Amino acid sequence: MSVPTWIDAWTLEDGAARVRARFAEVFDGEPDGVWSAPGRVNLIGEHTDYNGGLALPIALPHRTYVALRSRPDDVVRLVSGQEQGSREVDLSTVAPGTVEGWPSYVAGLAWALRQAGYAVSGFDAVVDSCVPYGSGLSSSAALESAFAVALDAVHGLGLAGTADAPDDAGRAVLADACVRAENEIAGAPTGGMDQAASLRARAGHALLLDCLDGSVRQEPFDLAAHDLALLVVDTKAEHSHATGEYGVRRASCEAAAVRLGVGTLREITPELLPQALERLADGSAEGDVQVRRVRHVVTEIARVVDFVAELEAGRPGGVGALMDASHVSLRDDYEVTCRELDLTVETARAAGAIGARMTGGGFGGSAIALVEASAVEHVAGAVADAFATAGLHAPAFLVATPAAPAS
Numbered sequence: 001m002s003v004p005t006w007i008d009a010w011t012l013e014d015g016a017a018r019v020r021a022r023f024a025e026v027f028d029g030e031p032d033g034v035w036s037a038p039g040r041v042n043l044i045g046e047h048t049d050y051n052g053g054l055a056l057p058i059a060l061p062h063r064t065y066v067a068l069r070s071r072p073d074d075v076v077r078l079v080s081g082q083e084q085g086s087r088e089v090d091l092s093t094v095a096p097g098t099v100e101g102w103p104s105y106v107a108g109l110a111w112a113l114r115q116a117g118y119a120v121s122g123f124d125a126v127v128d129s130c131v132p133y134g135s136g137l138s139s140s141a142a143l144e145s146a147f148a149v150a151l152d153a154v155h156g157l158g159l160a161g162t163a164d165a166p167d168d169a170g171r172a173v174l175a176d177a178c179v180r181a182e183n184e185i186a187g188a189p190t191g192g193m194d195q196a197a198s199l200r201a202r203a204g205h206a207l208l209l210d211c212l213d214g215s216v217r218q219e220p221f222d223l224a225a226h227d228l229a230l231l232v233v234d235t236k237a238e239h240s241h242a243t244g245e246y247g248v249r250r251a252s253c254e255a256a257a258v259r260l261g262v263g264t265l266r267e268i269t270p271e272l273l274p275q276a277l278e279r280l281a282d283g284s285a286e287g288d289v290q291v292r293r294v295r296h297v298v299t300e301i302a303r304v305v306d307f308v309a310e311l312e313a314g315r316p317g318g319v320g321a322l323m324d325a326s327h328v329s330l331r332d333d334y335e336v337t338c339r340e341l342d343l344t345v346e347t348a349r350a351a352g353a354i355g356a357r358m359t360g361g362g363f364g365g366s367a368i369a370l371v372e373a374s375a376v377e378h379v380a381g382a383v384a385d386a387f388a389t390a391g392l393h394a395p396a397f398l399v400a401t402p403a404a405p406a407s
């Protein structure tokens, strides 16, 4: 039996101490402060955000930490605990395509805040993270969101509120800036669920996000009270949304919406779905692809509604079939799973999971399994064994509990 590797979350104190100490070392002196923001897992509602749909993420205890000191000029100097050396960006030159790699998310955010009319200057910053990178757990949104609350604080923008009394409307503005940074400067055409989760989720709750109007509802989410647990499996199959297939999926949905004469696919209710699919199926290969993409989006939005109904009825254990159906839809209709994700889901189910599905954008990344609390080790061991037998990289595991947003 393989021994599962667990991805530990740093404590807030440890994360802050790491970036603070490194800051003193490389930038001489103290930062103005330390901020942090969580990664996320999405419980259900995948590839619905850019279609005006519903999603249900939780914030993870795994966070990205930033020690930052404002500068009077436009220079941004960045140091990461995950690499050697430093990066420098001149904020006055930031535009689509001008910044490479992870600094594009940070400089892009400062750029987006300026575009929105907020006076933001340069800064020196050290960043470090226990959100696994490239694992579909929103390391990029955690990075953007940590800088969003940092810049909000040092420039007194008054958007984030306090840790005890977060300002949701202001955080929605910060989330929009993060999305612009990601779409326009980092070049990843993502939807907005991840930034909303990192900035607007609440500890102990799942965030019901309505991407049509940006409204949110906090749904109490306490699996432990039901002797359940949410096991997250980082399959180590790397993915990136700045390249290729994610954008192709999004373009296909947008083209289908145009053909159907709707603003977003949210307007296609389950009742309207059969006739919409009939219209899209024009005998062409692209028509056939759009049929499957739209069927996923519409049924997935309906599954979010049903999932929330189970939670509100006090039956979190009743969502297993919805998770399984979500995975099948993402595998067969949306075609965003991969061998590692499918193997994880099949193995977890066979080992007794109540439900399992990929989470996030797919093409690699992570899957989640709802399990009896007493079965966490057993299911994780079964998945680790299955990967070893298949000759795949060893996956890593964590147990997700809904944690606090950026602060």
Ligand code: GAF
Pocket (backbone or CB within 6 Å): 042, 045, 046, 047, 048, 049, 050, 190, 191, 192, 193, 194, 241, 360, 361, 362
């Ligand atoms: C990625 C994107 F960043 C999100 O916006 C969302 O579309 C998700 O994939 C799929 O639900 O995480």
